[in-house]
Each structure stands twice: as structure tokens, then as C-alpha cells.
Amino acid sequence: MADFRSDTVTRPTAGMRQAMAQAEVGDDVFGDDPTVNALEARVAELFGHEAALFCPTGTMANQIALQLLVPPGGELLAGADSHVVSYELGAAAALGGISTRTWPSVGADLDVDAIAAMIRPAGYPSNPTRAIAVEQTHNLGGGTIVGLPALRAIRALGLPVHCDGARIWHAHVADQVPLDTYGPLFDTVSVCLSKGLGAPVGSLVIGSADKIARARVLRKRMGGGMRQVGILAAAGLHALDHHLERLAEDHARADRLAAAIGGTSRTNIVLKQVGDAPAVVAKAAEEGVLIAAMLPTLIRVITHLDVTDDDVDHAAGVLSAVI
Incomplete structure (x- = not known):
């Protein structure tokens, strides 16, 4: 079989398996796993942020990020066919008490003026808009890329912005936009290691040191506190070294x-x-x-x-x- 269902079906290469077998490990819940710490520091630096947190899945990484930006009862704006709205089983509402309102499904082509017009200000009895989420690259848009002008215009709206960057690596390679150009445009970013980069497991939440300290608590609350997870983090480091370009x-x-x-x-x-x-x-x-x-x-x-x-x-x- 030739399997084109998703880029999640990849299997670790021989070199990746060797890196995993040789990984130095510790207890990550105590912050003692040196390989996890190295991966988190490297990814944070790549995107020009202070810190990052390794998570088992992209959905968990997204939901942690959304809870960092939107309090219970707050509103998130996102595309109607975005992953955080359509493919995470209502987790924003179920886990974070977050309501969502969506703009029409247009993939990566964002009408920033229309999004700006959707923003609800704070004030009783309205449900104020607390954050905006964008997807890079856009899955149901066919791997399309949100351009820098649109991202900068979203940033200029003045609300916190989350980027579901599961495939942002592809945008970086396709358009040659540095990752540390993308990073500052967002308050939080999630990136996936187990799609195009070919690692077996893992995503990261990226943000400020304060946000990632809070993210660590949320990860534990969601059941994502892991122990000798450097075995998996080593796969991510290998992927960054060998599978990005x-x-x-x-x-x-x-x-x-x-x-x-x-x-x-x-x-x-x-x-x-x-x-x-x-x-x-x-x-x-x-x-x-x-x-x-x-x-x-x-x-x-x-x-x-x-x-x-x-x-x-x-x-x-x-x-x-x-x-």
C-alpha cells in the first residue's frame, strides 16, 4: 500500500530510532529530563519566544494555548473549518468553557476587515472576544499559507492571537519565511513534530515564560504530565536536524x-x-x-x-x- 491518508502515518527512520534509544532521560514532571529541556529550549528559540512545553498531542497543545488566552466564558474567533473548531471534538467548550464564533470557510485567505468587524468589546451582557486563532498551513484549505501581510494585520487588531502551527514548518520551507519572523506575530503557537517532520509523537506549545509556566499546570490537569519522555523528545530533535529542509x-x-x-x-x-x-x-x-x-x-x-x-x-x- 502507498499511504497518502495523512503525514501522521510516517514511521521513525533508523537514525531517529537510534537517537531515541540513546536519549538521556529524567523525570519531566520534575523538570529533570535533559532531552525534553533541550527540545523545548531549541523550539522556543527557533520561534523567537522565551519558552516551550512538550505535549503528547497537537490537540492538547492547542487546547492548552487557548486556555492561556481565553478565560472560561470568553470568546474565540476562528475560521469555520479550522482544526481547533472542527476537529478537536468541542474541546474548547468542554475543557476550557470557551465559546467560539467563526468566520466563513475561506482557508488561508483571511478577510481581516470582516474579522475585525466580528470583535465584541467587553461590557455587560456581551460575551467579549478574547482571542483570535489562525491555522498555518491550513489543512482544509489544501495546505495553503496565510501570508505575512494578513498575519500582521491580525496582530494589529490588538487581541491575543494563537497560531495552530501544526504544519507551519511547511510554510517556512515553501515561502522561506524565518520561523522567528512568524513567532512574534502570535502570543502562543502550537507546532507538531509527528506530521511532516516524521516523529512518532509530540507537539509543543510556545509562548512567554509566564504562559508556559501556566501551561505546565494545564498539561498536568489534562493528564499530559509525562515522565522519561526524553525518548520521544529525542525523535523531535532528530527531526529538526534531518527532516525540516x-x-x-x-x-x-x-x-x-x-x-x-x-x-x-x-x-x-x-x-x-x-x-x-x-x-x-x-x-x-x-x-x-x-x-x-x-x-x-x-x-x-x-x-x-x-x-x-x-x-x-x-x-x-x-x-x-x-x-
Whole structure:
């Protein structure tokens, strides 16, 4: 099988497994794991922030960040098809008491004036807007990138801003925007190690030292306090050393696949409108190609570390025929 369902399906490389096996570890709940500490310090520095916190999942990292910015009963503005709204099982409301209001689904194309008009000021009995969340790159937008002018305009609105940066590494490589240019535009950032970078587990919340101290409490409350987790942090460090710049290879393969099937791609995600997405997914699987149905008429194909040129050629032929 050639697996294009997601970039989360990657498996640790031999070099990554060796780094994990040799990792120096301690008890991270006590702050004693040197490999975790090294990963957190490195990622914080990359984004120009003071501190970072290693978390087991991207959803936990996002929800911790949102609770840092929005008190219970406060409102978050986000895109209607953003991950924090549509793919985290209502966690903002269930765990943080956060209400959400959304702007129309336009992927990475943000209408900043329309977002500004949605902001509710504080004052009884309104529910004041406390923060804005953006997604970089945008999953259901087809891996599209929010441009710096739009991000700077969002920053200028004066509210705290969270970036769901699960795939921000792709934006960095595709547009050559330094990570420490992105970082200061946001009060909190979540980044994922287990998608394009190919680590088996892990995301980080990035922010000020004060916010990350509070984040550590929230992580423990959510059940995310881990012990000798340097074994996993070592995979993240290896990924930063060896798998970051190679993301350009995934982009090139996605472009080639998009051209072959008449889809759209900006980074490593290919979207294609079809008549019956579940039927296309099922038929492609019969031919050895795994893809995802995101909507009844929308398929998603993602390139990643474990996808080869031969896999792309095979998928292009299969999907062209099936579609």
C-alpha cells in the first residue's frame, strides 16, 4: 500500500530510532529530563519566544494555548473549518468553557476587515472576544499559507492571537519565511513534530515564560504530565536536524500529483473535488493507494517522508483512472 491518508502515518527512520534509544532521560514532571529541556529550549528559540512545553498531542497543545488566552466564558474567533473548531471534538467548550464564533470557510485567505468587524468589546451582557486563532498551513484549505501581510494585520487588531502551527514548518520551507519572523506575530503557537517532520509523537506549545509556566499546570490537569519522555523528545530533535529542509521534496511530489489528477496543492496537501469521495477512496484502496475523504465530494492526498517518487507515479495513475 502507498499511504497518502495523512503525514501522521510516517514511521521513525533508523537514525531517529537510534537517537531515541540513546536519549538521556529524567523525570519531566520534575523538570529533570535533559532531552525534553533541550527540545523545548531549541523550539522556543527557533520561534523567537522565551519558552516551550512538550505535549503528547497537537490537540492538547492547542487546547492548552487557548486556555492561556481565553478565560472560561470568553470568546474565540476562528475560521469555520479550522482544526481547533472542527476537529478537536468541542474541546474548547468542554475543557476550557470557551465559546467560539467563526468566520466563513475561506482557508488561508483571511478577510481581516470582516474579522475585525466580528470583535465584541467587553461590557455587560456581551460575551467579549478574547482571542483570535489562525491555522498555518491550513489543512482544509489544501495546505495553503496565510501570508505575512494578513498575519500582521491580525496582530494589529490588538487581541491575543494563537497560531495552530501544526504544519507551519511547511510554510517556512515553501515561502522561506524565518520561523522567528512568524513567532512574534502570535502570543502562543502550537507546532507538531509527528506530521511532516516524521516523529512518532509530540507537539509543543510556545509562548512567554509566564504562559508556559501556566501551561505546565494545564498539561498536568489534562493528564499530559509525562515522565522519561526524553525518548520521544529525542525523535523531535532528530527531526529538526534531518527532516525540516527536506519538506521541499514533499511539496514537489504534491505538485506533481496535483497536476496529474487535476487537483490543487500549495505545500504537501492535494485536494480534489470528485462526485463521490467515499467511493473513490474505496476503489483507490483496492488498487493499493490509501487516501482520505474529507467531505462527501472532496478527497485529500498528502505527501510525506515515507512517500517515494514511485508511490506518487502509482497514485497518479490509480487516481486518474478511478476519478
